[in-house]
Amino acid sequence: MEETDFQAITRLKRSDLAGLDTLMIRYQLRAVRAAYLIVGDRPLAEDVVQDAFVRLHQTIHQFDEARPFGPWFLRSVVNDALKAAKRQQRQISLDEAERAQAASLIETLTDPHPDPETLAVSAETRREVWQALARLAPEQRVAIVQRYYLGYSEAEMSASLQRPTGTIKWLVHTARRRLRHWLVALAAPDSSVEPKRGAKRSSEP
Amino acid sequence: MKNHPLTPILHDLAEDGIPAEVDYRAAVRARLETSKTHANQGAFSMKTSFTHPRRIAAIAFLAVLLLMAAALVSTPQGQAWAQTVLRFFTRSESNTHLIPTQDPLTLIEVSPAEETPAQAEQLIVTPTPRPEALLPFNDACGSLPYPRCTIEQIGKMVDFPVKGLAAIPEGMELTGASGGTENIIVMYAGSRGALYLAQGPAGSDDPQLFEISSDTLVEAVSIGNLPGEYIQGGWSGLGISEAGLVRWETHEGIQTLRWEQDGMRYTLWFYASKTGDGPLFDKSGLAALASQLTAKPASSGAISQAAYLTIEQAATRSGFAIVEPAWLPAGYLLAGATYAPEWNGVCLYYSYRLEAAAPTLTLFQSNGQLPSVEDIKIKQFYNGQPIDIPVSIAAPEIGGVEPGYALLASNGVNLGAICGGIEMTTNKALLWRFNGMSFVLGAVVDNFNGRGFLSDVEMRRVAESLTGVATLPADALDPERLNSVEVAKSLAGFEVKSPTLMLAGFYFDHGVYYPNDAPPGFWRSGGSEDVYLLYLGSPIGDGSDGRYASIFIAQTFAPGQQTLDELAMGGGYETASVNGQAALHRQDCWEDPVTRTTACYQTLTWFVDDVRYEIDVFLEKALPKDMLIAIAESMK
Structure with missing residues (x-):
């Protein structure tokens, strides 16, 4: 039977590295992918995650195994990735050729009821989102990754980032808005294109 | 559950960048071996490079303290001492306990068309603070979190020598001091957070005593050549469903160091800034501060309100x-x-x-x-x-x-x-x-x-x-300060509800309306139509920080923006039902070891016809869930 997190942590607390192996097998991929989306650089993301596991080994005695391990560990990785991203402050420039795909992408990203075909996004689309993501401030990038990749709720983001829920709402919103802004900028350099808003309710009663 | 369009794109991007086959086990093991070797060589390595001479000296000093403390707690003898012979903390028998429910709590019927009382300002201009929230020297020096005496002033009010920090940490300043004849507290605050230094004669009843959980890790610390004890965390109940239940949460954002010196008992608390804009202290950092206490402390910084001019x-x-x-x-x-x-x-x-x-x-x-x-x-x-x-x-x-x-x-x-x-x-x-x-x-x-x-x-x-040029009529509508529930209902394009049951002692303070095209603000992301109703009760604590017990009702019309399932992913919720509709309830209670106050934040969320209803309750103690649901179910 597969070892539970609780059993793995108990073993690790007894300095049995097999416990660490179990946790790494279970969480390393999700952790490094989250870190990668935040720092935008694979070697750096791998460094962040490996550091997190080394630190986990050193501080595991402080962890209360009654608490869920996964969210706790991912929170730690995301915070480390945020620090790394702030040190790194990526800058990526966009060129004219990238603007063509952006307008439809804006609609995709702002449509709350996308159809399945729309969701099957192309490699071009992914590349544009990647570049727009890179233009966000690191904290906004974390907000996007936590909300839309890790699937955190605002409450969980609030706990993770130690910010009030209101701040989280604002952070997610501004991140989304800036993301849209960069994609709009891609599509229309003169900023004349307004992104399509989410479905508005009819004013009819 | 509906996915946001970004979700699959982010997953694709992550998969493009990091293949599923990655495995870092060997690399991590190699790093562990390397760190062991360095530790055996006595190296103290940090990734951040420090070049300023004073920083190097400080790091070296901290390193010595760290190694001393680490040596103490890493030996079997040290750990046993740290875990069993507690000099400055007491252990409870459990890692949970109950905060009592708010008392008295009574639901009364109210009109669904509540208006802000004309005398609302007079209702609470002069609140009667709970006596236990006030420090004995409140009249002269205020209470936490706004103590306002200087260290010199408070030194003249007690019969024991008062000490403060010889050097105030960068980014902080002296806020002030207050307390009583047996115990005083000096407060420092700034971008890193707040430091509270409590001091009083040892041997008497211990007003600084702080009960810890059955499994809190207590670490031995050397303060100069004196023994001290250090813990991280406090009592909180984030996401515990049982009303008022709190458990011990280990967290570096709250650190406590206790020790005695020359017949005096000291407690130093560090509360990290929630904005995360300053470096945290750690065990060694706090010990370093503790070792430099002096009867002639630094006093830079503004004592609140003392600096005002006429x-x-x-x-x-x-x-x-x-x-x-x-x-x-x-x-x-x-x-x-x-x-x-x-x-x-x-x-x-x-x-x-x-x-x-x-x-x-x-x-x-x-x-x-x-x-x-x-x-x-x-x-x-x-x-x-x-x-x-x-x-x-x-x-x-x-x-x-x-x-x-x-x-x-x-x-x-x-x-x-x-x-x-x-x-x-x-x-x-x-x-x-x-x-x-x-x-x-x-x-x-x-x-x-x-x-x-x-x-x-x-x-x-x-x-x-x-x-002197007024352009607004005196009765112009202010959508951010509506004085009537009915006005809020008339503005919104969806059916706004208001409670017909409310906690006794609470009154309607104001409402807010944001149309769909209102610019986003601190509380809203935009793209939704929102109505907020705020009901206020009594001041929290001694009222000095201006917060009140409150019941906040948010109603948001934003089809498809969020579902209950998405909300539940955050964890810490328990399911509930509001008039037959699925709902989520969550409560977070906590205790402040410095002020000895408690607080509870509860939230109940449900959806009806694309409108998200959320009631947030902020009280000093827990509100039974059935009372919160009763308020929710009374909404008409």
Whole structure:
């Protein structure tokens, strides 16, 4: 039977590295992918995650195994990735050729009821989102990754980032808005294109 | 559950960048081996490079302390000592306990068309604080979190020697001191958070005693050659469903160090800043602070409110006549003025409802140039890197100002930079020129906790009361401060509900309406139609920080924006039912070891016909879930 997190942590607390192996097998991929989306650089993301596991080994005695391990560990990785991203402050420039795909992408990203075909996004689309993501401030990038990749709720983001829920709402919103802004900028350099808003309710009663 | 369009794209991007086959086990094991080798060689390595000589010395000092402490607790003897023979803490038999429920709690029937009482300001202008929330020296020195005596002043009020920090940590300043004849507390605060130093004669009843859980890790610490004990965390109940249940949470954001010296007992608490804009202390850092206590402490920094000038004194220094607004929202009281020579500016501070509360409205005026938004933008750093806090800027028309409009900057601003460096709570500002003078009005956004805030309409009214050119009718609707539930209902395009059962002692304070196309704000993402209703009770604690027990009801029409399933993914919720609709309930309670106060935040969320209903309750103690559901089910 597969070892539970609780059993793995108990073993690790007894300095049995097999416990660490179990946790790494279970969480390393999700952790490094989250870190990668935040720092935008694979070697750096791998460094962040490996550091997190080394630190986990050193501080595991402080962890209360009654608490869920996964969210706790991912929170730690995301915070480390945020620090790394702030040190790194990526800058990526966009060129004219990238603007063509952006307008439809804006609609995709702002449509709350996308159809399945729309969701099957192309490699071009992914590349544009990647570049727009890179233009966000690191904290906004974390907000996007936590909300839309890790699937955190605002409450969980609030706990993770130690910010009030209101701040989280604002952070997610501004991140989304800036993301849209960069994609709009891609599509229309003169900023004349307004992104399509989410479905508005009819004013009819 | 519906996915946001970004979700699959992010998953694709992550899979493109990181293949599923990655495995770092060997690399991590190699790193562990390397770190073991370094530890055996006695190396103290840090990734961050420090070049400043004082920092190197400090790091070296901390390293020695760290190694000493690590040696102590890493030996079997050290750990046994740390875990079993507690000198300065007591253990409870469990890692949970109950905060009592709020008492008395009674639900009464109210009209679904509640209006703000005409006498609302008078209702709570002079609250009666709970006596246990006040420190004995409250009259002379205030209570936490706004103690206002100097260390020298409080030293004359007690029969024991009072000590403070020989050097105040960078980014912090002395806030003040207060306490009683047996125990006093000196408070320091700043961007890193707050330090509280409690001190009193050892041997008597221990007012600093803090009960810890059955499994809290207590670490031995050396303070000079004295033994001390160090813990991290506190009692909190984040996401525990049982009303009032709290458990011990280990967290580096709350650290406690206790020790005795020369017949005196000391407790040093560190509360990290929630904005994360300063480095944390750690066990060694706190021990280093503890080892430098002195009877002749540093006293840099402003003691709150002691620095205020009268308007006349400020006018003398500035050389120009100071004007006061002819109109302010009800409840604001002038606290005092300061003079900022670099701007030849004067700042007037107004507190809301309670004179002891920190000012929430500031008016800067100068005969010099108008400060720019950049001048008042918050400068924050994290790990040495500047943090960009976005500022929203608008240009509203204001009667009488030059050239007809002002600049309204929201979020990420603070008037501290142009008011002599005094930190304030303001986070929105209106800047304008009039009659050869420059003005900046600072206020706070509505946090729905009862503290003073200014709506955009009110900021305009204040400005126009200074220019004398009123452009708004006296009865103009203010969507950010609606004084009637019925008005909120009439504005919204969806069916707004209001409770017909409410906790006794609570009254309708105000409502807020945001149409679908309103710009996003601190509390809302935009793209939704929102109605907020705020009901207030009594002040929390001694009332000095201006917060009130509150019941906040948010109603959001935003089809497809969020589902209950998405919310539940955050964890910590339990399922509930509101009139047969699935709902989620969550409660977070916590205890403050310094002030000995408790607080509970509860939330109940459900959806009906694409409207999201959320009731947030903030009380000093827990509200039974069935009472919260009763309020929810009474909404009509």
